Amino acid sequence: MTREMTGAKMVVQALKDQGVDVVFGYPGGAVLPIYDEIFLQNDIRHVLVRHEQGAVHAAEGYARSTGKPGVVLVTSGPGATNAVTGLTDALLDSIPIVVLTGQVPTFMIGSDAFQEADTVGITRPCTKHNWLVKDTEALAGTLHEAFHVAKSGRPGPVLVDIPKDVQFASGKYQGPKPSASHYQPQLKGDMEEITELVEAIEKAKRPVFYTGGGVINSGPAASQLLRELVDATGIPVTSTLMGLGAYPASGRNWLGMLGMHGLYEANMAMHGCDLMINIGARFDDRITGRIDAFSPKSKKAHIDIDPSSINKVIRVDIPIVGDVAHVLEDLLKVWKSRGRKVNREALQKWHKQIDEWRAVDCLSFKNSEKTIKPQYALQRLEELTKGRDRYVTTEVGQHQMWAAQYLNFEDPNRWMTSGGLGTMGYGFPASIGAQMAHPDALVINVAGEASWLMNMQEMGTAVQFRLPVKQFILNNERLGMVRQWQELLHGERYSHSWSEALPDFVKLAEAFGCKGICVSDPADLDDAIMEMIEYDGPVIFDCLVEKHENCFPMIPSGKAHNEMLLGEAETQGVIQAGGAVLV
Amino acid sequence: MSALHIKKGSNRHSAYNLRPTFSDVQERHTIAVLVENEPGVLARVIGLFSGRGYNIESLTVAEVDHTGHLSRITIVTTGTPQVIEQIKAQLGRIVSVRDVHDLTVEGAAVERELAILKVAGEGDKRVEALRLADIFRANVVDSTLNSFVFEITGAPEKIDAFADLMRPLGLSEIARTGVAALLRGN
Numbered sequence: 001m002t003r004e005m006t007g008a009k010m011v012v013q014a015l016k017d018q019g020v021d022v023v024f025g026y027p028g029g030a031v032l033p034i035y036d037e038i039f040l041q042n043d044i045r046h047v048l049v050r051h052e053q054g055a056v057h058a059a060e061g062y063a064r065s066t067g068k069p070g071v072v073l074v075t076s077g078p079g080a081t082n083a084v085t086g087l088t089d090a091l092l093d094s095i096p097i098v099v100l101t102g103q104v105p106t107f108m109i110g111s112d113a114f115q116e117a118d119t120v121g122i123t124r125p126c127t128k129h130n131w132l133v134k135d136t137e138a139l140a141g142t143l144h145e146a147f148h149v150a151k152s153g154r155p156g157p158v159l160v161d162i163p164k165d166v167q168f169a170s171g172k173y174q175g176p177k178p179s180a181s182h183y184q185p186q187l188k189g190d191m192e193e194i195t196e197l198v199e200a201i202e203k204a205k206r207p208v209f210y211t212g213g214g215v216i217n218s219g220p221a222a223s224q225l226l227r228e229l230v231d232a233t234g235i236p237v238t239s240t241l242m243g244l245g246a247y248p249a250s251g252r253n254w255l256g257m258l259g260m261h262g263l264y265e266a267n268m269a270m271h272g273c274d275l276m277i278n279i280g281a282r283f284d285d286r287i288t289g290r291i292d293a294f295s296p297k298s299k300k301a302h303i304d305i306d307p308s309s310i311n312k313v314i315r316v317d318i319p320i321v322g323d324v325a326h327v328l329e330d331l332l333k334v335w336k337s338r339g340r341k342v343n344r345e346a347l348q349k350w351h352k353q354i355d356e357w358r359a360v361d362c363l364s365f366k367n368s369e370k371t372i373k374p375q376y377a378l379q380r381l382e383e384l385t386k387g388r389d390r391y392v393t394t395e396v397g398q399h400q401m402w403a404a405q406y407l408n409f410e411d412p413n414r415w416m417t418s419g420g421l422g423t424m425g426y427g428f429p430a431s432i433g434a435q436m437a438h439p440d441a442l443v444i445n446v447a448g449e450a451s452w453l454m455n456m457q458e459m460g461t462a463v464q465f466r467l468p469v470k471q472f473i474l475n476n477e478r479l480g481m482v483r484q485w486q487e488l489l490h491g492e493r494y495s496h497s498w499s500e501a502l503p504d505f506v507k508l509a510e511a512f513g514c515k516g517i518c519v520s521d522p523a524d525l526d527d528a529i530m531e532m533i534e535y536d537g538p539v540i541f542d543c544l545v546e547k548h549e550n551c552f553p554m555i556p557s558g559k560a561h562n563e564m565l566l567g568e569a570e571t572q573g574v575i576q577a578g579g580a581v582l583v
Numbered sequence: 584m585s586a587l588h589i590k591k592g593s594n595r596h597s598a599y600n601l602r603p604t605f606s607d608v609q610e611r612h613t614i615a616v617l618v619e620n621e622p623g624v625l626a627r628v629i630g631l632f633s634g635r636g637y638n639i640e641s642l643t644v645a646e647v648d649h650t651g652h653l654s655r656i657t658i659v660t661t662g663t664p665q666v667i668e669q670i671k672a673q674l675g676r677i678v679s680v681r682d683v684h685d686l687t688v689e690g691a692a693v694e695r696e697l698a699i700l701k702v703a704g705e706g707d708k709r710v711e712a713l714r715l716a717d718i719f720r721a722n723v724v725d726s727t728l729n730s731f732v733f734e735i736t737g738a739p740e741k742i743d744a745f746a747d748l749m750r751p752l753g754l755s756e757i758a759r760t761g762v763a764a765l766l767r768g769n
Contacts (some may be wrong), residue, residue, distance in 0.1 A: 124630055132622065182619070308671045310672070
């Protein structure tokens with residue numbers, strides 16, 4: 001199927017052939033020919049964002065809630081540089097997105113032309129791969145390769161930089177041929193290693209599954225296989241921030257999230273286990289705490305599609321390079337064929353031990369009748385929205401950790417948060433992307449007021465495209481997590497961690513033409529949340545919460561999993577000089 | 584492709600099983616990277632080393648397969664075994680990298696470097712420089728009445744030794760290519 005067409009038309013054709021239905025973008029001089037082609041068709045919807053960073057995060061929200069790559073179209077120079085934060089965010093969280101940037105015409109490249117930037121140079125370290133297309137004949141092939149690379153192996157962001165003369169010139173268009181690519185990551189795991197893991201599972205007395213975003217990236221089959229494996233073996237399962245929803249929070253083997261603000265039972269299980277099975281996670285520093293005290297007595301297995309994740313931080317005994325779904329399928333086959341053995345007696349004891357840890361009730365908090373505690377606000381949000389067709393995004397900070405702790409996820413692709421990069425300003429545009437993909441669903445962005453202000457201009461996008469995203473802002477007039485660290489580490493000197501001159505969020509909502517709700521009394525909270533849910537349109541929900549609440553449990557920097565802080569009384573002088581240099 | 588002694592396909596470098604990682608000993612490894620010869624590919628490789636804080640002792644690059652658009656980058660690097668494993672895995676992740684080979688662990692390899700040295704001197708020193716060049720099998724590629732330019736090929740240590748000897752004899756400039764290496768045998 002080869003046809004002669006202009007480069008600009010090729011872009012739109014390639015997007016159609018890749019099954020793209022939504023593009024998030026912002027026009028400018030160097031992409032006008034492509035925008036002209038978008039104008040002339042009706043298959044692909046274009047969402048006009050208010051800032052290019054918002055476009056990339058929206059594409060991330062779209063990608064994470066659908067499993068399909070998100071697509072961004074921005075202009076050269078500032079359009080491209082504004083996309084850099086989103087690209088880095090997607091790289092660290094392994095989110096498949098395809099960013100198309102305009103570029104000055106090829107004959108002007110290198111002349112410091114108007115709105116020229118070395119886009120491929122700037123984005124080389126923050127993309128999985130990028131291309132500058134200098135010839136229209138190569139454009140279609142490059143676009144299809146870009147989608148292939150973004151989706152295959154460990155997913156990630158890619159960027160295609162298209163000079164304006166390449167968009168105007170004509171060439172032959174070719175349809176997608178993924179098999180033509182040299183980039184074909186290994187999907188099947190090594191059967192010997194898988195068998196070794198099965199043997200370890202059969203013998204283990206205190207095993208634990210430690211799952212991550214890789215399970216969700218691998219697709220719905222991976223979550224299904226994980227559930228089957230966990231429930232058939234009875235092995236407890238914990239997850240990173242990125243992996244929430246792969247195993248249902250209501251499942252009987254669920255331990256809750258692990259890590260710096262993870263649950264006591266999850267971290268203690270990680271510390272005390274004798275077999276750790278890492279599935280699609282990467283031993284991030286938020287997870288491991290102090291490396292030399294990380295789960296000292298366990299045998300460790302690691303399933304990851306990216307060979308560079310294995311032995312990067314923690315030395316493992318059973319490395320398995322492969323796609324989670326493929327490996328779990330083989331793992332289940334081998335385990336079943338060998339007679340579905342586990343050490344039942346030991347597992348029972350292990351569950352009993354875990355129940356003792358669970359009885360500590362690490363998420364309990366002192367509620368108040370006068371002020372809304374942020375934890376209480378999230379408990380009520382969970383209670384009033386569970387069971388609905390719900391997608392949750394977050395910004396970054398205390399509210400993000402509380403959301404991970406107090407909201408329960410039953411399915412994958414329902415929870416979108418900036419894990420690796422920790423990008424304040426991620427959640428709002430991500431909620432727009434998720435809502436575009438799921439127009440009838442309830443999409444809530446759990447936010448802090450400081451994070452939310454970083455990309456608040458996207459309110460215009462939400463209103464223009466009638467996206468009923470709910471902005472659930474836990475407003476403590478503080479940069480809560482910064483304030484918490486200053487309290488614990490810097491002698492309660494709260495250097496620049498409070499917001500003065502915050503806007504009146506209700507009036508702000510009205511100014512944008514949507515609804516604002518402000519609530520400060522715990523007694524009014526339920527009604528206010530219901531009003532937010534039932535309103536047919538975007539809502540800014542300004543929830544005035546306790547200003548000095550700290551987020552617990554917490555593994556202080558430089559400490560091990562079994563040295564968690566559970567509450568205020570334990571916080572005095574716990575972080576020593578060695579831990580203070582860590583972030 | 585077989586002339587390059589680089590196999591296609593594998594992206595798993597099973598050196599995990601070959602020797603203990605996580606030791607503190609600094610090792611010197613020669614790594615051959617076969618890449619698609621496209622704009623920016625060298626920047627990707629160098630950016631990986633600088634971005635992740637790895638060392639480059641030497642790096643050579645040139646196209647080796649014109650029809651297949653393939654270049655070979657030979658990198659000499661130092662690091663602990665864990666860092667060396669990471670370097671190889673990270674190189675393997677780059678989309679335009681076709682294959683990565685650690686010539687230091689995969690078998691005996693031939694390593695060669697070419698250097699050009701300018702030695703300026705008169706009288707006995709000039710004669711001595713010529714005599715030593717003969718011993719080291721360095722060729723004279725340019726001569727004036729008071730200078731020579733020598734060309735020498737060999738392992739980096741041989742070139743180091745030759746340069747050390749030339750220094751008191753009037754070594755004024757040296758240009759080195761960095762190491763090119765191939766596995767021995769077939």
